[in-house]
Amino acid sequence: MSKDIDWSNLGFGYIQTDKRFVANFKNGAWDGGALVEDANITMSECACVLQYAQTCFEGLKAYTTEDGKVVCFRPDLNAKRMADTCKRLQMPVFPEDKFVEAVEQVVKANIEFVPPYGSGATLYIRPFMFGINPVIGVKPADEYQFRIFCTPVGPYFKGGAKPITIRVCDYDRAAPHGTGHIKAGLNYAMSLYPIVDAHEQGFDENMYLDAATRTYVEETGGANFIFITKDGKLVTPKSDSILPSITRRSLMVVAEKYLGMTVEHRPVAFEEVKDFAECGLCGTAAVISPVGKINDHGKEICFPSGMDEMGPVLKKLYDTLTGIQMGRIEAPEGWIDTIG
Ligand SMILES: *Cc1c(COP(=O)(O)O)cnc(C)c1O
Numbered sequence: 001m002s003k004d005i006d007w008s009n010l011g012f013g014y015i016q017t018d019k020r021f022v023a024n025f026k027n028g029a030w031d032g033g034a035l036v037e038d039a040n041i042t043m044s045e046c047a048c049v050l051q052y053a054q055t056c057f058e059g060l061k062a063y064t065t066e067d068g069k070v071v072c073f074r075p076d077l078n079a080k081r082m083a084d085t086c087k088r089l090q091m092p093v094f095p096e097d098k099f100v101e102a103v104e105q106v107v108k109a110n111i112e113f114v115p116p117y118g119s120g121a122t123l124y125i126r127p128f129m130f131g132i133n134p135v136i137g138v139k140p141a142d143e144y145q146f147r148i149f150c151t152p153v154g155p156y157f158k159g160g161a162k163p164i165t166i167r168v169c170d171y172d173r174a175a176p177h178g179t180g181h182i183k184a185g186l187n188y189a190m191s192l193y194p195i196v197d198a199h200e201q202g203f204d205e206n207m208y209l210d211a212a213t214r215t216y217v218e219e220t221g222g223a224n225f226i227f228i229t230k231d232g233k234l235v236t237p238k239s240d241s242i243l244p245s246i247t248r249r250s251l252m253v254v255a256e257k258y259l260g261m262t263v264e265h266r267p268v269a270f271e272e273v274k275d276f277a278e279c280g281l282c283g284t285a286a287v288i289s290p291v292g293k294i295n296d297h298g299k300e301i302c303f304p305s306g307m308d309e310m311g312p313v314l315k316k317l318y319d320t321l322t323g324i325q326m327g328r329i330e331a332p333e334g335w336i337d338t339i340g
Pocket of ligand 1 (some may be wrong): 059183219220221222223224244245246247248282285
């Protein structure tokens with residue numbers, strides 16, 4: 001039975017669901033964790049997360065496939081990425097197999113919130129962890145909470161994906177040898193000023209360049225870049241300060257194995273960008289958002305794919321990956337985690 005929700009008119013906002021998973025780390029060990037009803041958290045005013053931002057997160061989706069199953073897409077990669085993030089932030093790793101089990105438990109406990117096939121809506125799942133005990137001298141917390149909640153979200157693009165306009169940003173997202181490659185809350189805190197500024201200037205997103213030389217393409221605040229060359233190759237930037245998007249890594253496999261394309265994962269100079277045929281942003285939320293135009297301090301790069309619709313190669317990639325996710329196209333081994 002589905003909840004009484006108008007799925008096709010859902011936005012991308014938080015709706016409280018019935019159950020969430022909570023596990024606590026104390027005295028050097030995780031407890032077993034449990035599903036709870038309380039959506040609120042009580043903690044000390046001096047909790048490490050509040051003072052020194054010791055927190056990280058993940059994001060993935062559950063949805064209904066064509067044949068009516070509820071599935072998740074590659075949750076093992078979210079578990080692995082969160083483990084990598086926790087190590088960099090001096091946080092205890094939540095065991096990867098337990099992470100996937102907890103995701104499955106949360107989806108099962110909120111199964112009525114999983115939108116039906118064809119609605120375009122999905123159940124967004126948000127695992128996160130934070131240091132919870134009081135810390136005033138700068139050091140990692142001793143106690144942590146790991147939680148997973150979920151919230152139904154509407155189709156990212158109502159009425160189809162329209163190309164967006166982005167700008168080359170004068171602020172940096174991540175430094176070399178910094179934290180750009182992990183999913184830390186702090187990477188988002190510092191991106192809020194530049195994104196509000198971009199919106200005020202009439203742009204949808206920021207393109208961040210490498211902080212050291214400002215000559216290579218990094219990513220946006222929350223999505224990786226993929227480019228299509230005029231001869232049909234997929235090119236995607238490589239850098240130690242880019243967050244390894246699971247959508248981007250999946251699209252690289254789809255391009256090579258399903259569509260027979262050549263894939264290049266390498267540093268991409270901003271100078272090259274004007275020569276690409278198509279440009280897109282990729283991430284869990286939208287899968288692919290087409291970019292029609294890049295504004296570099298008043299100088300415009302307009303991609304041949306234009307401002308009306310997604311370019312033909314990105315469209316093929318989008319249709320193939322969403323086809324795999326929705327069970328219309330056979331998935332590579334281990335990509336689909338069937339829950340119910
Ligand atoms: C989460 C995130 C992405 C997208 O990753 P997916 O695994 O594809 O959702 C890209 N860039 C940043 C900075 C992110 O935090």
